[in-house]
Amino acid sequence: MEQTREQEIQERIQLSETKMIKCVFPDTTNHYNTLFGGTALNWMDEVAFITATRFSRKKMVTVSLDKTDFQKPIPGGSFADIHGIVTQVGNKSLKVQVQIFIEQMYSNKRELAVSGTFSMVALNEQGKTTSVI
Amino acid sequence: MEQTREQEIQERIQLSETKMIKCVFPDTTNHYNTLFGGTALNWMDEVAFITATRFSRKKMVTVSLDKTDFQKPIPGGSFADIHGIVTQVGNKSLKVQVQIFIEQMYSNKRELAVSGTFSMVALNEQGKTTSVI
Amino acid sequence: MEQTREQEIQERIQLSETKMIKCVFPDTTNHYNTLFGGTALNWMDEVAFITATRFSRKKMVTVSLDKTDFQKPIPGGSFADIHGIVTQVGNKSLKVQVQIFIEQMYSNKRELAVSGTFSMVALNEQGKTTSVI
Amino acid sequence: MEQTREQEIQERIQLSETKMIKCVFPDTTNHYNTLFGGTALNWMDEVAFITATRFSRKKMVTVSLDKTDFQKPIPGGSFADIHGIVTQVGNKSLKVQVQIFIEQMYSNKRELAVSGTFSMVALNEQGKTTSVI
Amino acid sequence: MEQTREQEIQERIQLSETKMIKCVFPDTTNHYNTLFGGTALNWMDEVAFITATRFSRKKMVTVSLDKTDFQKPIPGGSFADIHGIVTQVGNKSLKVQVQIFIEQMYSNKRELAVSGTFSMVALNEQGKTTSVI
Amino acid sequence: MEQTREQEIQERIQLSETKMIKCVFPDTTNHYNTLFGGTALNWMDEVAFITATRFSRKKMVTVSLDKTDFQKPIPGGSFADIHGIVTQVGNKSLKVQVQIFIEQMYSNKRELAVSGTFSMVALNEQGKTTSVI
Numbered sequence: 001m002e003q004t005r006e007q008e009i010q011e012r013i014q015l016s017e018t019k020m021i022k023c024v025f026p027d028t029t030n031h032y033n034t035l036f037g038g039t040a041l042n043w044m045d046e047v048a049f050i051t052a053t054r055f056s057r058k059k060m061v062t063v064s065l066d067k068t069d070f071q072k073p074i075p076g077g078s079f080a081d082i083h084g085i086v087t088q089v090g091n092k093s094l095k096v097q098v099q100i101f102i103e104q105m106y107s108n109k110r111e112l113a114v115s116g117t118f119s120m121v122a123l124n125e126q127g128k129t130t131s132v133i
Numbered sequence: 134m135e136q137t138r139e140q141e142i143q144e145r146i147q148l149s150e151t152k153m154i155k156c157v158f159p160d161t162t163n164h165y166n167t168l169f170g171g172t173a174l175n176w177m178d179e180v181a182f183i184t185a186t187r188f189s190r191k192k193m194v195t196v197s198l199d200k201t202d203f204q205k206p207i208p209g210g211s212f213a214d215i216h217g218i219v220t221q222v223g224n225k226s227l228k229v230q231v232q233i234f235i236e237q238m239y240s241n242k243r244e245l246a247v248s249g250t251f252s253m254v255a256l257n258e259q260g261k262t263t264s265v266i
Numbered sequence: 267m268e269q270t271r272e273q274e275i276q277e278r279i280q281l282s283e284t285k286m287i288k289c290v291f292p293d294t295t296n297h298y299n300t301l302f303g304g305t306a307l308n309w310m311d312e313v314a315f316i317t318a319t320r321f322s323r324k325k326m327v328t329v330s331l332d333k334t335d336f337q338k339p340i341p342g343g344s345f346a347d348i349h350g351i352v353t354q355v356g357n358k359s360l361k362v363q364v365q366i367f368i369e370q371m372y373s374n375k376r377e378l379a380v381s382g383t384f385s386m387v388a389l390n391e392q393g394k395t396t397s398v399i
Numbered sequence: 400m401e402q403t404r405e406q407e408i409q410e411r412i413q414l415s416e417t418k419m420i421k422c423v424f425p426d427t428t429n430h431y432n433t434l435f436g437g438t439a440l441n442w443m444d445e446v447a448f449i450t451a452t453r454f455s456r457k458k459m460v461t462v463s464l465d466k467t468d469f470q471k472p473i474p475g476g477s478f479a480d481i482h483g484i485v486t487q488v489g490n491k492s493l494k495v496q497v498q499i500f501i502e503q504m505y506s507n508k509r510e511l512a513v514s515g516t517f518s519m520v521a522l523n524e525q526g527k528t529t530s531v532i
Numbered sequence: 533m534e535q536t537r538e539q540e541i542q543e544r545i546q547l548s549e550t551k552m553i554k555c556v557f558p559d560t561t562n563h564y565n566t567l568f569g570g571t572a573l574n575w576m577d578e579v580a581f582i583t584a585t586r587f588s589r590k591k592m593v594t595v596s597l598d599k600t601d602f603q604k605p606i607p608g609g610s611f612a613d614i615h616g617i618v619t620q621v622g623n624k625s626l627k628v629q630v631q632i633f634i635e636q637m638y639s640n641k642r643e644l645a646v647s648g649t650f651s652m653v654a655l656n657e658q659g660k661t662t663s664v665i
Numbered sequence: 666m667e668q669t670r671e672q673e674i675q676e677r678i679q680l681s682e683t684k685m686i687k688c689v690f691p692d693t694t695n696h697y698n699t700l701f702g703g704t705a706l707n708w709m710d711e712v713a714f715i716t717a718t719r720f721s722r723k724k725m726v727t728v729s730l731d732k733t734d735f736q737k738p739i740p741g742g743s744f745a746d747i748h749g750i751v752t753q754v755g756n757k758s759l760k761v762q763v764q765i766f767i768e769q770m771y772s773n774k775r776e777l778a779v780s781g782t783f784s785m786v787a788l789n790e791q792g793k794t795t796s797v798i
Binding site for chain 6: 581586589590611635638
């Protein structure tokens with residue numbers, strides 16, 4: 001019996017979930033000793049790209065970053081745990097939600113700090129958009 | 134005769150306009166030899182922060198990044214010219230539009246590549262939101 | 267009924283498992299277009315530190331890096347998926363095994379590229395070694 | 400009526416003026432919490448290269464950096480505003496003056512911190528010096 | 533009279549000794565204000581690669597890093613002086629010992645901080661192991 | 666018998682000679698695949714600072730960089746060997762000559778690529794210039 005497209009999508013979503021954790025050391029902070037927003041966006045884009053590529057196994061490019069909320073500053077000396085998951089799948093595009101959690105070093109406390117959604121398209125070898133699956 | 138708030142705002146908008154230009158060298162590119170999106174976002178956030186701080190001369194933090202469009206890839210070996218301008222001023226928050234233009238090295242050709250809008254708030258010394266002017 | 271030390275250790279090992287994935291872009295490669303070994307070691311040390319800190323929730327420092335094997339070069343344009351897991355727990359020290367897997371972008375192929383084991387000790391506020399749990 | 404060489408030069412000088420502003424965050428400072436001199440020189444060279452390239456729209460290389468004065472340390476938590484302008488034009492070479500201004504974040508105060516002059520030549524496709532215009 | 537292989541090796545060992553000194557500035561430290569271990573390993577690998585390449589003048593790759601000891605933390609605001617020397621020469625492989633010394637800025641005091649040994653092989657143009665001399 | 670100031674200076678010059686070698690990998694190059702001039706200046710400033718500090722063991726700051734000549738481009742895939750030596754000693758200032766040599770990886774060939782001279786002063790704890798010895 002054939003796997004439906006929906007089952008295929010669900011399976012790919014699971015397999016493409018991506019985690020990247022980083023130490024918030026001085027080379028990533030601003031003069032308030034919190035993570036510089038630009039560094040946060042840089043890491044989020046890397047995670048979005050990996051999540052989308054793992055889903056499609058095709059060349060993926062970002063077309064837009066939807067509203068991104070910076071809810072809490074991420075203090076120096078904590079961990080930034082970045083998660084990416086595919087949340088919507090179209091024919092030639094998909095959406096990846098990326099969240100950054102603050103994880104304290106010396107307690108189990110975790111809080112959501114930043115979240116945003118990236119829209120990405122798949123390109124074929126001619127650079128034309130193509131199906132994501 | 135007193136300067137109106139509107140005049141004050143227009144004057145500050147002009148004074149706070151910000152430009153940062155960068156060479157797209159290999160330390161900023163992905164494996165397609167175009168500017169890595171995360172690097173682009175990193176530069177945009179730095180320009181947004183500077184533009185907002187110049188406008189307010191207060192401690193500014195990013196609360197959100199509205200829809201950001203990646204219209205064209207920025208090739209290695211070109212310049213990325215990043216411009217920031219305050220486009221909207223509220224009581225305790227303002228919006229900064231940031232655009233990246235591709236400028237070719239060996240011709241005058243320029244094109245818009247990325248644009249986004251950052252919402253930022255002013256904080257006082259107690260970390261509470263305060264008026265941006 | 268009390269949880270035994272062994273159960274506590276098993277639970278902490280699971281909770282402290284750590285993943286960090288990175289794109290192998292030009293800013294991380296040598297002139298053979300493979301990941302520079304020093305960058306690999308840098309990422310492994312970051313993952314070891316996070317894994318150990320998550321296990322202990324105390325100040326952890328690396329005392330040694332046991333034999334590390336570089337089994338395969340990691341090509342530019344692939345992902346480096348770095349995993350850390352606590353493999354041995356003593357009174358005041360623990361061992362974290364860190365592995366880097368090459369994950370291809372455009373296929374599901376994965377291979378072990380580098381593995382090493384870090385020995386870490388817990389320090390108290392006076393800078394003396396202390397129990398890891 | 401033809402534009403004279405002198406008019407052409409004046410026009411190009413205006414069009415090639417270049418600005419790059421940077422935040423002085425911990426990843427750019429030394430252990431005195433002032434901008435590391437090497438980072439300052441790095442930014443100045445980037446601005447000199449862009450200014451010269453914009454003037455000529457040819458391949459430009461630095462042949463020398465004339466006397467550079469470090470007049471004031473640039474404190475962490477300020478902006479470094481770097482300006483480049485072509486100040487002298489020969490047949491096959493030109494000079495670019497680059498200045499760094501300290502701009503405080505929470506006042507309009509600006510001061511000159513560093514200035515230097517770069518001599519650059521234009522190269523043709525064979526790598527020989529060629530006219531800058 | 534011909535130079536023996538042993539003499540050749542001794543001469544090459546002397547010529548390949550390598551030194552790299554670095555300032556421990558904030559872009560290299562962790563949140564304890566000591567050199568991040570990953571940065572230390574990164575520098576050691578660079579020195580090992582240069583030492584081995586200078587010895588062989590062939591393409592060298594690291595196959596393993598033997599036990600590395602972190603004996604002392606390297607404080608921010610000191611120098612890290614990294615030395616590499618070939619300590620063992622086989623047919624197709626060699627060993628490079630790399631040590632990092634803490635050198636204080638404002639006294640002559642020096643101490644060994646980290647030491648490790650890298651095993652490296654020479655590769656020919658087909659990517660096969662070849663003699664190191 | 667007392668050591669003369671001249672002997673003291675000669676001894677300090679020898680002890681303060683400084684070497685830093687770097688691989689020219691893609692994270693240091695421009696789009697011509699040669700070492701970016703700004704990176705070269707950055708390394709030279711670091712070596713000048715270390716050489717001067719080793720000579721004086723006091724807080725040293727750069728006051729100027731005299732004429733710096735870029736004689737040859739440094740190709741990607743080579744080593745950049747940077748040497749610093751004190752060449753002139755005044756009461757409160759000294760000069761450090763810094764040279765970068767290109768060292769090829771697969772031959773013993775070495776050539777001078779860049780040279781410059783840094784003028785540095787010693788500061789006491791009040792930030793006033795003080796004797797360098």
